Amino acid sequence: MPDAILDDISHRRYNPLRDSWILVSPHRTKRPWQGAQEAASKTTLPQYDPSCYLCPGNKRAQGDVNPNYESTFVFVNDYSAVKEEQADYESVDRDSSLSTMLLRAEGVKGKCYVLTFSPSHNLTLADLSPSQILPIVNTWTKIYTSHLSPKSPLAQVAQPTTLAPHSHSESPATPNAQYRYMQIFENKGSAMGCSNPHPHGQVWVTTGTPEEPGLELTQLQKYRREQGGANMLEDYATLEATKKERVVFENGSFLALCPWWATWPFEVMVLAKEHKRALVDLNDKEKQGLAEAIAEVTRRYDNLFETQFPYSMGIHQAPLEGTKEEIEASHLHLHFYPPLLRSATVRKFLVGYELMAEPQRDITPEQAAARLRDCWGELYRKKLE
Amino acid sequence: MPDAILDDISHRRYNPLRDSWILVSPHRTKRPWQGAQEAASKTTLPQYDPSCYLCPGNKRAQGDVNPNYESTFVFVNDYSAVKEEQADYESVDRDSSLSTMLLRAEGVKGKCYVLTFSPSHNLTLADLSPSQILPIVNTWTKIYTSHLSPKSPLAQVAQPTTLAPHSHSESPATPNAQYRYMQIFENKGSAMGCSNPHPHGQVWVTTGTPEEPGLELTQLQKYRREQGGANMLEDYATLEATKKERVVFENGSFLALCPWWATWPFEVMVLAKEHKRALVDLNDKEKQGLAEAIAEVTRRYDNLFETQFPYSMGIHQAPLEGTKEEIEASHLHLHFYPPLLRSATVRKFLVGYELMAEPQRDITPEQAAARLRDCWGELYRKKLE
Numbered sequence A, B: 001m002p003d004a005i006l007d008d009i010s011h012r013r014y015n016p017l018r019d020s021w022i023l024v025s026p027h028r029t030k031r032p033w034q035g036a037q038e039a040a041s042k043t044t045l046p047q048y049d050p051s052c053y054l055c056p057g058n059k060r061a062q063g064d065v066n067p068n069y070e071s072t073f074v075f076v077n078d079y080s081a082v083k084e085e086q087a088d089y090e091s092v093d094r095d096s097s098l099s100t101m102l103l104r105a106e107g108v109k110g111k112c113y114v115l116t117f118s119p120s121h122n123l124t125l126a127d128l129s130p131s132q133i134l135p136i137v138n139t140w141t142k143i144y145t146s147h148l149s150p151k152s153p154l155a156q157v158a159q160p161t162t163l164a165p166h167s168h169s170e171s172p173a174t175p176n177a178q179y180r181y182m183q184i185f186e187n188k189g190s191a192m193g194c195s196n197p198h199p200h201g202q203v204w205v206t207t208g209t210p211e212e213p214g215l216e217l218t219q220l221q222k223y224r225r226e227q228g229g230a231n232m233l234e235d236y237a238t239l240e241a242t243k244k245e246r247v248v249f250e251n252g253s254f255l256a257l258c259p260w261w262a263t264w265p266f267e268v269m270v271l272a273k274e275h276k277r278a279l280v281d282l283n284d285k286e287k288q289g290l291a292e293a294i295a296e297v298t299r300r301y302d303n304l305f306e307t308q309f310p311y312s313m314g315i316h317q318a319p320l321e322g323t324k325e326e327i328e329a330s331h332l333h334l335h336f337y338p339p340l341l342r343s344a345t346v347r348k349f350l351v352g353y354e355l356m357a358e359p360q361r362d363i364t365p366e367q368a369a370a371r372l373r374d375c376w377g378e379l380y381r382k383k384l385e
């Protein structure tokens, strides 16, 4: 039976990375849309905004002044969700067994960084060339390295690093507490909760393993054990590189594809083709490959509906500290979760059924990949200039 | 140590219903907000809109004409996400073991209903009195009953039912296929993907158990086995009714509370106080109690920021068909997931960190419950009239 049958019947697809399912209803895009429209995004920002707390030379909330940085700039979030120092949590009511079972909590310490991608207020990753994205990949690698457990097998391959003095506001000499996990991510566009258009991402490190990377790690280890040491995502990259129907872009080191189990309409996964446990496993050429893959994905996104395409992006890789098995089972990959479905202003809402029962998507990942493959080439905004 | 310490330190709380964790950062509401604002919702809708496909007497997409219904009206969605009839899914590539493991899918059949809550285009649950909500509870019960497996222990308690002829467009005589699970839900407000303000909810039935009810069912059965037959949610209701700090409203049969593990800022769970497996377990008085709890929650929501408060709501209860253990472990409860955080126009975005790592909330559930307790009384709009 040809794969095409999947364009016509409702089905569920299995996500082996999360051990979860999603519902696919390909015929459903035919329904008319009378609901919310996103505001078309403003594309006329100034290169420098005196009121932006991320622009070079400006003052931030707590009084610090940003340096006149030239590519990236890292500082500790003035409104961090987790802090390095706080009172210990002790649970109340140890006497009641119901409370112990049903009102469980644990303290979390950590650190939240903000990382600007460019000094220009009005650029986005889609506007940057691979060689302009490379410094961001390098900065991510440095932050990761600076928090890596000295006991991790990854510490041997990591280049010793201090964040360059002009690129952060914290002294690199301050020894970091040993945290367990680092989540690097970007919220782009107000539709994805971004509160400042200046191009930037965030990095949160925490004492515990958060839910999503924890789920993935469990699944990756299970596969490794059951498949005699094979890596699930390396196998997946091999499979998709052969099949091609979900591939959006490919270079020597990375694949960008709409995963079989994609939830968001134009969800993309950027995947190292060979087994890479974390950013520190990449050589210079592979880092360039990653920068190029990011440039290709974000430019195609903007070209798709000729708009500043909103998304949340995150990097999953080995925990900062973990067992040898956990580190070896990890595989570097990036998730892009963009909400738009039909146009620059009509998004897919993951709401009622999705929240209460199961994620549901309307177009198939194969249809999404075909459309993103077609959006290659120059950024639409450049052509209009 | 007093519970108050949780207002000041970052911590994770455990959700025993899903076996998952969420990050709580109570100090984080202090940050300024420069991001997206929701459009303030229009409150000047007409009572009848000739272009609305849900108003009595109007024509729908596929040409059917709505009857002049007086309270609720049920019909099969003109753009259903799942269908009763479709080709069988057969997986491709059975020969490749990588494909078999990594490209898994299964067909899903089912049925999607739309259910209007009132003939008036401009009313919402918050505007309705408990006695006006009672017919909705009765209709939900009837739809559930009409799909219940004759083999279920619940079939013995259910009142034999046909949906009254004026309240649906499908013949009640058509025998239903035996589906496994029914998800009743409502998306309210354009911020939650609702494409038509006419008060309505949806009901999707499917051949498989969707992810969320599946997770809950696993956890409920585990608790039941480990706790000698006790029900997790009945125990939880008892515990919260004693503690009071997370309770928003309580009557003889139902509790409305902000659960210990709430993700959304003003998330509410409506919980039967005694063990009820499904809607069919409620007697008339208990159904009135549920209608009252729904009225209390939705009115307080609107009063909180003096706006039409958006949310997704869903009912979790026993599967339509299942083992005796699954049916007995089930416990009727409603989830309300509302996105607003600070005002009628500023929502909480569950984006980057939340999607990539772990859900994160800013105010504690105890703070949210205290604010919702304070919002009792007449609907703010009535006072303005």
Ligand SMILES: O=P(O)(O)O[C@H]1O[C@H](CO)[C@@H](O)[C@H](O)[C@H]1O
Residues within 6 Å of the ligand: A035, A348, A349, A350, A351, A352, A353, A354, A360, B187, B192, B193, B194, B195
């Ligand atoms: O069916 P509706 O109300 O048009 O659509 C809404 O609810 C559905 C079920 O939660 C979602 O899949 C859609 O994204 C949402 O817009």
Ligand SMILES: O=P(O)(O)O[C@H]1O[C@H](CO)[C@@H](O)[C@H](O)[C@H]1O
Residues within 6 Å of the ligand: A187, A192, A193, A194, A195, B035, B348, B349, B350, B351, B352, B353, B354, B360
């Ligand atoms: O920290 P920001 O960018 O102000 O905030 C944004 O990202 C955070 C992390 O995903 C979310 O918790 C917030 O809801 C969102 O608005």
